[in-house]
Amino acid sequence: MTKRIRHQIARGSAELAILSLLDEQPLYGFEISKRIDERTSGALHFTLASLYPMLYDIEKRGLIAGRWQSNEAGRDRRYYALTPAGKKQLVPLRQEWRGFFQALDQLAGVSHA
Amino acid sequence: MPDWNAWVRERLNLAKLSPSQQDDTIAELASHLDELCGKYRKQGLSEAEAVARATHEVSDWHSLAKNIRRSKEEESMNDRIKRLWLPGLVSTAIALVLPILLLMTLTRIGVEPGRYHARMIGPLWLLACAFGGAAGACLSRRSGGTHIARLAAAVFPVVILVVAIGCFIVLVRPFGAPQFMSWSERARFFHMTSLYGAASLLGALPFLRSRPRTESGVSRA
Numbered sequence: 001m002t003k004r005i006r007h008q009i010a011r012g013s014a015e016l017a018i019l020s021l022l023d024e025q026p027l028y029g030f031e032i033s034k035r036i037d038e039r040t041s042g043a044l045h046f047t048l049a050s051l052y053p054m055l056y057d058i059e060k061r062g063l064i065a066g067r068w069q070s071n072e073a074g075r076d077r078r079y080y081a082l083t084p085a086g087k088k089q090l091v092p093l094r095q096e097w098r099g100f101f102q103a104l105d106q107l108a109g110v111s112h113a
Numbered sequence: 114m115p116d117w118n119a120w121v122r123e124r125l126n127l128a129k130l131s132p133s134q135q136d137d138t139i140a141e142l143a144s145h146l147d148e149l150c151g152k153y154r155k156q157g158l159s160e161a162e163a164v165a166r167a168t169h170e171v172s173d174w175h176s177l178a179k180n181i182r183r184s185k186e187e188e189s190m191n192d193r194i195k196r197l198w199l200p201g202l203v204s205t206a207i208a209l210v211l212p213i214l215l216l217m218t219l220t221r222i223g224v225e226p227g228r229y230h231a232r233m234i235g236p237l238w239l240l241a242c243a244f245g246g247a248a249g250a251c252l253s254r255r256s257g258g259t260h261i262a263r264l265a266a267a268v269f270p271v272v273i274l275v276v277a278i279g280c281f282i283v284l285v286r287p288f289g290a291p292q293f294m295s296w297s298e299r300a301r302f303f304h305m306t307s308l309y310g311a312a313s314l315l316g317a318l319p320f321l322r323s324r325p326r327t328e329s330g331v332s333r334a
Binding site: 029051052060078 | 137138140141142144145146148152170171172176177180181183184185257
């Protein structure tokens with residue numbers, strides 16, 4: 001597997017993870033990385049350096065929108081929410097990954113469930 | 114705890130971004146580091162250990178700055194084509210083709226060609242500019258174009274006309290050709306194009322209301 005394909009898979013899975021989380025509720029960067037870490041038991045881990053360029057890129061493409069909000073303690077956080085375009089994008093993205101895992105399962109007996 | 118804002122600002126060179134983009138990004142990354150540090154402290158690490166571990170999140174600040182700049186930089190060529198050039202060309206095509214189609218329709222339904230048609234070209238082009246402006250602005254908005262992109266797409270045919278005539282006036286002069294347009298003709302041309310420009314803007318007006326998705330999504334509550 002070339003480095004380029006590995007990079008694309010990593011990037012695609014990270015994008016799916018972020019969009020899926022934001023589909024549930026708006027979250028800020030730290031919370032996004034924390035939840036991904038928790039839900040994948042650390043298999044997917046975002047550092048600050050890997051998370052924010054990706055968030056900004058997805059935002060530039062109009063799939064998510066960031067907005068500063070203060071919590072009760074007066075702390076400013078930038079919450080990201082899925083845009084209608086992001087919701088629309090999530091459906092085929094999920095299908096693509098489902099298809100990808102099914103193909104891998106048939107080929108190499110790697111079940112994703 | 115260190116002043117994370119100052120700490121990040123010192124290391125992250127985002128010079129190519131606007132000051133507000135720089136401030137927002139630095140504030141966001143500083144807040145992330147602060148929360149991370151707090152998490153490590155709750156896990157029982159000393160302040161020095163927590164700070165050291167948090168700062169390990171970024172091994173190469175130069176590379177991070179480059180990636181952020183690339184992600185945040187203004188629209189790419191592809192975006193520009195979708196938000197400005199393509200809607201502008203559609204607007205121009207409508208402004209050019211619609212009057213011809215309308216004239217052909219008038220002829221088909223029996224309106225006598227000739228003097229009527231000559232009088233109708235102006236109003237029909239006005240109508241076509243309004244439709245073209247609406248289509249251009251609508252397409253630009255659908256692609257996430259800013260207000261300026263939508264306006265530019267709307268007045269695209271008029272701009273092309275002005276530039277073409279302007280170039281012609283400038284280019285024929287060195288060859289000693291007779292004056293292409295007299296001053297009174299130029300004034301008439303200016304009035305005419307202003308009118309067409311206004312019609313295009315009028316058509317674009319309904320599509321200027323809502324903001325594009327990412328134009329100013331950053332707003333502090």
